[in-house]
Amino acid sequence: MNIEETLADLRRDPPASLKANVDLGTGLADGVSIFESPVGELAVTFNPRGVSSVSLAELDFEEYFAARFGRRLIEARPPTGWERLINQGIEAGNPGQLPLDLRGVTAFRREIMLIATTIPRGEVRPYQWLALQAGHPGAARAVGSAMANNPIPLIVPCHRVVRADGSLGAYSLGGADNKRVLLAREGFISTRG
Amino acid sequence: MDDLPLRLAENLDGAFPELVEGLQSELYSGLRSLAGGDAEDLAQETFIRAYRALASYDAARVRNLSLRGWIWTIALNLGRNHVRDRARRPTVANELFDVGRDDPEPADWMAWETRLQKLSLPIRKAVVLRHVVGLDYPEISSVTGRPVGTVKADVHRGLQRLRKIMEDEQ
Numbered sequence: 001m002n003i004e005e006t007l008a009d010l011r012r013d014p015p016a017s018l019k020a021n022v023d024l025g026t027g028l029a030d031g032v033s034i035f036e037s038p039v040g041e042l043a044v045t046f047n048p049r050g051v052s053s054v055s056l057a058e059l060d061f062e063e064y065f066a067a068r069f070g071r072r073l074i075e076a077r078p079p080t081g082w083e084r085l086i087n088q089g090i091e092a093g094n095p096g097q098l099p100l101d102l103r104g105v106t107a108f109r110r111e112i113m114l115i116a117t118t119i120p121r122g123e124v125r126p127y128q129w130l131a132l133q134a135g136h137p138g139a140a141r142a143v144g145s146a147m148a149n150n151p152i153p154l155i156v157p158c159h160r161v162v163r164a165d166g167s168l169g170a171y172s173l174g175g176a177d178n179k180r181v182l183l184a185r186e187g188f189i190s191t192r193g
Numbered sequence: 194m195d196d197l198p199l200r201l202a203e204n205l206d207g208a209f210p211e212l213v214e215g216l217q218s219e220l221y222s223g224l225r226s227l228a229g230g231d232a233e234d235l236a237q238e239t240f241i242r243a244y245r246a247l248a249s250y251d252a253a254r255v256r257n258l259s260l261r262g263w264i265w266t267i268a269l270n271l272g273r274n275h276v277r278d279r280a281r282r283p284t285v286a287n288e289l290f291d292v293g294r295d296d297p298e299p300a301d302w303m304a305w306e307t308r309l310q311k312l313s314l315p316i317r318k319a320v321v322l323r324h325v326v327g328l329d330y331p332e333i334s335s336v337t338g339r340p341v342g343t344v345k346a347d348v349h350r351g352l353q354r355l356r357k358i359m360e361d362e363q
Binding site for chain 1: 206209210213214217218219220221222225226232233236237240241244245281282283284285301302305320321324325327352355356359
């Protein structure tokens with residue numbers, strides 16, 4: 001073999017991790033990692049913009065994620081420092097410094113999510129209160145759907161948003177029982193449903 | 194690959210994986226010959242910068258890109274900042290990709306890295322881009338900013354020097 005052919009023979013396929021890391025780095029796929037929480041294992045997804053979703057790991061979250069966000073998932077480590085922020089966010093029920101990727105969430109729903117993060121741990125607020133804070137007093141029902149569609153439950157504490165009569169209402173992360181567990185852990189005991 | 198710029202202009206997210214599939218082998222192998230163990234990091238950073246650039250260009254500019262040369266221009270311009278940028282991104286759990294890694298490194302690859310290191314940087318770039326990557330002389334000229342005649346002379350001199358290095362090894 002002459003030297004030109006020998007050099008051409010140095011062509012090799014890269015490790016599979018190259019393409020996966022390009023997909024993650026461009027945001028064409030999100031990374032997913034499992035985290036512990038008071039309501040069981042959570043699948044937390046993220047991309048360079050921030051954390052994009054939280055769901056129960058026992059459910060078929062990959063299918064859910066693809067249907068809702070239209071992106072693939074790759075098992076991955078979060079960017080440096082985010083693991084600690086995610087654990088803190090789950091513990092505190094607040095995103096703190098953790099960046100969130102809320103692409104695809106409407107401006108109104110973002111606003112409601114932001115207002116929900118202002119509810120202190122161990123306290124609850126009715127849907128109407130959030131509607132009022134957002135400057136749309138009649139929009140309690142829309143607040144309800146914003147919370148039901150919150151892509152980042154627990155870290156964005158929609159579990160602290162309840163019905164006007166004090167009953168807990170629905171919860172997207174595994175149902176009302178989980179809402180009760182989370183609130184009880186924060187020291188809030190509901191006396192109504 | 195010929196109409197890839199058109200499809201990238203139309204649907205970046207849909208067509209970009211094809212660009213990665215098509216160019217990752219030559220990009221990785223060429224960078225491996227130029228930069229050794231940092232090749233995977235550099236190739237990754239090159240593709241991510243290419244994606245961001247494509248997202249910021251208007252459609253006409255994307256349609257007229259000569260992709261291979263353009264990618265190599267990005268790769269060769271990459272500074273040392275890529276390590277810092279990486280910390281801001283998620284990364285795959287490497288244990289998932291052991292299959293790719295376990296491939297035995299070709300024994301002669303190490304030897305060739307050592308030989309290529311003995312060439313001056315412009316000559317090494319010209320030899321690698323011509324014979325490992327397979328760019329033509331006008332493409333290399335555009336990527337390196339050196340005239341075609343100079344690039345041809347660089348490749349010629351580089352091959353001569355490599356032959357001499359191999360003779361001396363025996």
